[in-house]
Amino acid sequence: MFEYAGILLSLFFFALSSIYDFKTREVDDWVWIAYGSIGLIVTVARLVIDSSMLFLTIASVVITVVVALGLFYFGLFGGADAKAIICLGVSVPLTPSAFHPPLGYVHPFFPLVVVILGFICSASLAIWFGLRNAVAYLTEKSRMFEGLEHESRWKKAMAMITGYRTELSKLESIFYLYPMEDVVQEPESVRRAFKLFVDAESNREMMVTKLKESLPRLGYSGKVWVTPGLPMLFFILIGLIVSLVFGDVIFATVVSLATR
Numbered sequence: 001m002f003e004y005a006g007i008l009l010s011l012f013f014f015a016l017s018s019i020y021d022f023k024t025r026e027v028d029d030w031v032w033i034a035y036g037s038i039g040l041i042v043t044v045a046r047l048v049i050d051s052s053m054l055f056l057t058i059a060s061v062v063i064t065v066v067v068a069l070g071l072f073y074f075g076l077f078g079g080a081d082a083k084a085i086i087c088l089g090v091s092v093p094l095t096p097s098a099f100h101p102p103l104g105y106v107h108p109f110f111p112l113v114v115v116i117l118g119f120i121c122s123a124s125l126a127i128w129f130g131l132r133n134a135v136a137y138l139t140e141k142s143r144m145f146e147g148l149e150h151e152s153r154w155k156k157a158m159a160m161i162t163g164y165r166t167e168l169s170k171l172e173s174i175f176y177l178y179p180m181e182d183v184v185q186e187p188e189s190v191r192r193a194f195k196l197f198v199d200a201e202s203n204r205e206m207m208v209t210k211l212k213e214s215l216p217r218l219g220y221s222g223k224v225w226v227t228p229g230l231p232m233l234f235f236i237l238i239g240l241i242v243s244l245v246f247g248d249v250i251f252a253t254v255v256s257l258a259t260r
Contacts, residue, residue, distance in 0.1 A: 002046035003098050006091040007244065009038055014237040017084060021231040025176055027080040032087055039091025056108055057093045064089025064111040071115075075199035081232045085115055088240075101247030106255055113248050117239030120250065122230050126161040133160045140165075147192045147220055148181070155194045162196065163227035168215070171226050172208055179207050180225040183214035190217055198227060 013035040020027045047054055068085040071077035077085075088111045095105040095113070105113065137144050144165070145156055163180040171177050182195045192215075198207075211224065242249060 002042050002049070003092075003096050006039060006042045006046075007096060009035065009042065010088055010091050010240060011237075013087070014084065014233060014240060017080065018231065018234040018237050021080070021233040025078075025229050025231065027084075027233070029083075032080075032083040036083075036087040036090055039087055043090060043093060053094060060093035060109045060111065061089050063109055064093070067112065067115065072201075075197070075201065077232065078201060081236070084233055084236060085111060088114060088236075095248075096244070099244055101243075101245060103247030103249060103252040105248040106251035107248075110243070113243045113251070114236060114239045116250050117242055118232065118236035119239075121238045121242075122232060122235040125230070129164060130161045132164055136165065143222070146222060147218070148194065148225075150191070151194050155196060158196050159194055159225055163225050165223040166226055168212060168221075168224055171224060172212070175204070176229045177226045178202065178204055178229055179211045180227045182211065183218065190214075192218065192220070194225065198229075204229075 013031060017027045017031055020031070043057065047057060065086055068077065068082040068089070071085075072079065072082040092110050094108045095110045107113075133144075145151065148156070159180060166177070171179060178198045180195055180198070181192055184191060184193045215221065215224075
């Protein structure tokens with residue numbers, strides 16, 4: 001009963017927070033306070049009835065907190081994403097014994113399975129960006145990297161799978177778009193340069209304003225490269241659902257390939 005409660009609780013709050021994430025890319029703290037508090041009560045109640053998993057539960061919660069804070073520290077997760085994973089770790093710290101998915105689970109630390117699947121799901125957008133930019137390249141060709149011809153091939157390749165070009169006005173008006181380029185001052189010149197890594201907690205307004213004010217110095221008024229701030233909570237929700245239905249997809253695949 002408590003196991004199902006933790007799972008249903010997690011599905012509900014991840015679905016709720018995903019809606020907020022899509023609309024504003026922000027989630028009110030009351031969501032995490034409610035989720036974490038109820039999840040903690042559910043887990044403690046379960047341990048009171050059966051304390052045999054106490055050590056593994058504590059280990060899972062500690063590992064989950066460390067991973068969440070580490071991803072936040074390195075800018076791969078926003079604050080809401082980190083809080084969500086910590087709440088998941090508190091609510092469903094171990095792989096659900098009531099579920100028997102076809103691929104099973106390689107290890108007991110359920111939140112790690114969900115996080116990894118969430119990242120894999122979000123990374124699949126690289127295919128969409130690549131196809132979109134391939135089509136754009138057929139029509140724009142030399143204009144694709146106008147003003148950025150000096151950038152290395154690997155940077156151009158990364159830009160093709162992590163972002164796309166759009167008008168500056170759209171960058172300003174669409175709240176989840178971040179500039180993927182900057183104007184840098186060199187000893188003898190000023191030039192545009194790719195900025196491929198954008199911290200999840202970056203100040204978007206400041207970045208957009210800086211780029212808007214700097215471009216006129218180059219006499220450039222064309223399209224700019226942008227990258228969308230991803231609704232990671234939605235992808236983690238997908239990872240949660242997939243892991244419940246199919247099991248430990250990533251680890252099962254790795255083990256299968258390693259044992260062949």
